[in-house]
Amino acid sequence: METSQPSLLALAELLSGPRSEEDDDELGQVPTSAASRLGPGHIEAPKTAKPSAITHVKSGNSKEIWSAEEVPEGSEYDDSWDSREQPEYEILFKQQVGTEDLFLGMNRKDPSTACCEDMLIKIQLPDTKASDITLDIKEKVLDLRSPQKKLFLHLPHPVDPNSGKACFLPEKSTLEVTLHMKREFDFINFA
Known part of the structure; x- marks a missing residue:
């Protein structure tokens, strides 16, 4: 150049x-x-600089340090005092692939997670019965509780909490949770 x-x-x-x-x-x-x-004498802010941030005064209680909208979803469930250990888990991504995708390449799908529709979370729960498990799914959070284990997981993608399904496999002591992801640009990936 x-x-x-x-x-x-x-x-x-x-x-x-x-x-x-x-x-x-x-x-x-x-x-x-x-x-x-x-040099060290130049540390102070320039005298001609204008303030870059505008301070907004919140109405209501002046002692509040944040509003309810600023608190991330699911943080009300996060309790650090709970001494139960976190189980091992694995997050897998699934996509529906047909012959037109595999052999002909007619759709724009590729093996990346951007083209996946579902998220599969496998959670190892040894010495646990299915009746002892409490599972709560929010759009960005999975909260699992059992007598011995506790898992509070922030999900990598937003999911539809109403369309998920869970299956406990007692022979493997594994809970499999399948969640349908909802992302902003899915209409582009799956058109």
Whole structure:
């Protein structure tokens, strides 16, 4: 890539900032960057700078430090005092693939997670019965409780909490939760 000398000088001037004649005399006409001319005395904010943030005063109780809209979904379930251990889990992504996808490549599906429709979460729950499990699914959170284990999982994609299904496999001591993902651009991926 070739660059001309005037463009390099313009870039150097842009990076060094504005200079006065006093600076040129002081430095002996040697071009320097703005950062090299700064010292410990330049730490204060510039006097001509305008405030970049606008402070908004909330109406209501002035002692509140955040509003209910700022609290992430599911954080009301997160209890750090609960001493139950977290079970091992695995998140897998599933997609419905037909012969037109596999052999002919007619749809725009690929093996990436962007083309997956469902999320499968396998949770290992040894020494647990299906009747002891409490499962609560929200759009972005999976909350599982059993007498020995507790799992509070923030999901990687938003899901439809009403269209999921769960199956407990007692021979493997595994709970399999299948959730249908809902994402912003699914109409593009699955058109």
